[in-house]
Amino acid sequence: MIVRSITVLLPQLLQNQAQSGGAACSNISAKPRFVNVTIVGNSASENGGALHNYQGAETELVNTIVWSNTQLPASSLLYTVGSGKTTAYFSILQGGAAAILGEKTAADVLGQDPRFTDHLNADFSLQACSPAINIGTGNVLTGLPADLAGNARIVGIADAGAYEFQSARLTGADRLATNGDVTTVQITTGQNYLIQVAGDVCRSVAGIGSKGSSSLSGSVNITTWVDNAVQTHNGTPYVPRHYDISPATGAATATARVTLYFTQGEFTLYNKALVSNGLPTAPDDLTGRASLRVYQHHGPPKEGQNGPGAYTGGMSTIVPDLSWNIAMERWEVSFDVTGFSGFFIGSASSPLPVKLVRFSGKQTDSKSVQLQWQVVEQVDIEQYVVEFSADAKNFVAIGQVGANHLQQTIYQFEDVQARNVQTAY
Numbered sequence: 001m002i003v004r005s006i007t008v009l010l011p012q013l014l015q016n017q018a019q020s021g022g023a024a025c026s027n028i029s030a031k032p033r034f035v036n037v038t039i040v041g042n043s044a045s046e047n048g049g050a051l052h053n054y055q056g057a058e059t060e061l062v063n064t065i066v067w068s069n070t071q072l073p074a075s076s077l078l079y080t081v082g083s084g085k086t087t088a089y090f091s092i093l094q095g096g097a098a099a100i101l102g103e104k105t106a107a108d109v110l111g112q113d114p115r116f117t118d119h120l121n122a123d124f125s126l127q128a129c130s131p132a133i134n135i136g137t138g139n140v141l142t143g144l145p146a147d148l149a150g151n152a153r154i155v156g157i158a159d160a161g162a163y164e165f166q167s168a169r170l171t172g173a174d175r176l177a178t179n180g181d182v183t184t185v186q187i188t189t190g191q192n193y194l195i196q197v198a199g200d201v202c203r204s205v206a207g208i209g210s211k212g213s214s215s216l217s218g219s220v221n222i223t224t225w226v227d228n229a230v231q232t233h234n235g236t237p238y239v240p241r242h243y244d245i246s247p248a249t250g251a252a253t254a255t256a257r258v259t260l261y262f263t264q265g266e267f268t269l270y271n272k273a274l275v276s277n278g279l280p281t282a283p284d285d286l287t288g289r290a291s292l293r294v295y296q297h298h299g300p301p302k303e304g305q306n307g308p309g310a311y312t313g314g315m316s317t318i319v320p321d322l323s324w325n326i327a328m329e330r331w332e333v334s335f336d337v338t339g340f341s342g343f344f345i346g347s348a349s350s351p352l353p354v355k356l357v358r359f360s361g362k363q364t365d366s367k368s369v370q371l372q373w374q375v376v377e378q379v380d381i382e383q384y385v386v387e388f389s390a391d392a393k394n395f396v397a398i399g400q401v402g403a404n405h406l407q408q409t410i411y412q413f414e415d416v417q418a419r420n421v422q423t424a425y
Contacts, residue, residue: 011148012124012162013050015041020079021052022069029056035140036063036147038124038162040116047075053084053102061088063136065114065124065161068094076101090136092160108135114161115201125149125163129202131327132160133169170202171329172263176241177205177224185222187247187256189215195222204261204328206243212255212336219248220340225306226266230273233308234381237273239345241266244301251300252339259334260294260343267331270346278347280331283324290348294318294335297342298397311342314397315385336394354378361425369415371425376408386413392424 013023022042026032039050049069053059069077077094078086080102087105096111097104115130117123126132136158147153148162155164177197183205185195191210197203205224210216227240241262247254271278280288299313320335333345357374364370371386381403387395401411
């Protein structure tokens with residue numbers, strides 16, 4: 001299609017071919033505007049698999065999806081020669097704003113898969129988890145009550161593309177793995193992965209980035225557990241959603257950055273088990289955000305078990321990065337890790353079945369550190385795990401002290417490893 005100045009509303013531009021501008025070529029100062037258009041499967045033998053501007057043409061895209069178009073490798077989906085320009089708002093472009101070559105203005109442009117209902121069979125309506133839902137603007141749709149299928153054009157907030165999704169977008173727990181889901185992924189060294197439930201592109205499992213001195217690689221199994229109530233381990237509660245990540249090789253030494261997902265509802269349920277100082281009650285709860293901890297329980301779990309007590313290799317405490325994903329309505333907990341096992345979420349202020357009266361550390365003449373702590377009101381304590389950190393953020397276990405059965409007692413532990421760094425226990 002060769003255009004001068006025109007406003008294109010609601011259609012699909014599909015499977016067209018041209019030398020330049022597979023779907024549309026604009027020239028001689030033309031100013032076409034594409035509103036809620038789905039541009040898919042077009043091809044150009046040279047430039048602009050989707051759109052091509054020539055001789056000062058200026059193309060504007062609003063609420064539009066541009067996906068799966070092809071052109072020369074050195075070109076792009078949206079290509080301008082000379083003085084023209086491409087402007088894109090509230091749209092999905094394969095490759096994001098970088099898909100536009102030449103002068104451009106891009107705002108609120110996503111590069112995510114639009115998740116069509118059935119791309120192979122040319123059904124370009126949207127799945128319930130499509131990122132195109134609710135990203136558009138209704139200001140350009142005055143007098144246009146229907147989408148290409150004849151359904152309501154705006155349901156809540158306008159979508160991108162020719163079709164409006166007719167129900168609420170899936171968010172929160174509806175976008176996450178469910179209890180017992182097991183997902184296997186093949187990890188390549190140095191690569192990042194956003195992992196989905198096998199056979200369900202709408203449900204996320206976790207994010208894994210292979211990095212560090214012994215970068216994770218090979219086959220990795222991720223099991224998601226979601227308990228129907230807050231459970232406790234040695235009297236300490238933990239968030240109902242927890243994860244087991246088990247690499248086929250290097251489970252004890254592999255390094256990576258992991259992102260785990262949780263809902264606000266799961267944090268709220270956890271907080272009900274605490275008297276105070278719980279996890280965040282809302283995205284702006286800075287105190288709650290600072291309280292969150294990841295408790296990593298090492299070793300493979302015992303057969304048929306999945307709680308903290310299923311792991312026998314000790315525990316590490318991790319202070320993670322925490323962010324609220326507005327679009328997905330979920331918490332994203334990210335941290336660097338060495339070794340893989342069970343991951344549980346709790347609060348730094350979680351109540352323990354013991355009260356700590358005092359804790360002290362003193363360097364000896366032999367450069368070791370003598371630790372001592374006094375406790376009262378012990379109940380069913382099996383052991384104390386001593387952890388060390390060089391940055392007061394990421395802790396690793398360095399030893400254990402067996403507990404006695406006294407209500408009040410003093411314990412000691414000597415860290416014999418000389419450490420030439422600032423140390424936290």
